[in-house]
Amino acid sequence: MKHLCLHLRLRYVLLLGLSILVLNNSYAQQKYTISGYIEDASSGEKLIGANVYDARTLSGTTTNAYGFFSLTLPSDSVALTASFIGYQPFTKNLLLDTDLEQSISLSSNVL
Numbered sequence: 001m002k003h004l005c006l007h008l009r010l011r012y013v014l015l016l017g018l019s020i021l022v023l024n025n026s027y028a029q030q031k032y033t034i035s036g037y038i039e040d041a042s043s044g045e046k047l048i049g050a051n052v053y054d055a056r057t058l059s060g061t062t063t064n065a066y067g068f069f070s071l072t073l074p075s076d077s078v079a080l081t082a083s084f085i086g087y088q089p090f091t092k093n094l095l096l097d098t099d100l101e102q103s104i105s106l107s108s109n110v111l
Contacts, residue, residue: 032096035070036103038063038082047106050084086110
C-alpha cells in the first residue's frame with residue numbers, strides 16, 4: 001500500500017511538471033509574422049534587396065525579387081526598420097500580437 005501511494009505521488013509530480021513545462025514552452029514560443037512589400041513612394045516600383053530589421057530581436061531579412069519580405073518574430077514590441085540605398089529609412093514601433101501585413105513606401109533621398 002505504501003509503495004502504491006508513493007508511486008501515485010511520483011506520477012502526480014511528473015504529470016504536474018510536464019504540464020507546467022508544456023504550458024511555459026507554448027507561451028514562450030508564441031511567434032507571429034510581419035510581411036509585406038517595400039516600394040518606391042513616387043513610382044510604386046517594388047524594391048528588390050531592401051533590408052527589413054527588428055532592432056529589439058536583432059533579426060532581419062531582405063526583400064525578394066518581387067519586393068516582398070516576411071519576418072517571423074516572438075510576440076512582443078517590434079522596432080521595425082526598412083532601408084534601401086538611396087532612400088530614407090522607414091522606422092515604426094509595433095506591438096506584434098497577431099500576423100501582420102505592413103507594406104512600406106520609401107522616399108528617395110536623391111534631390
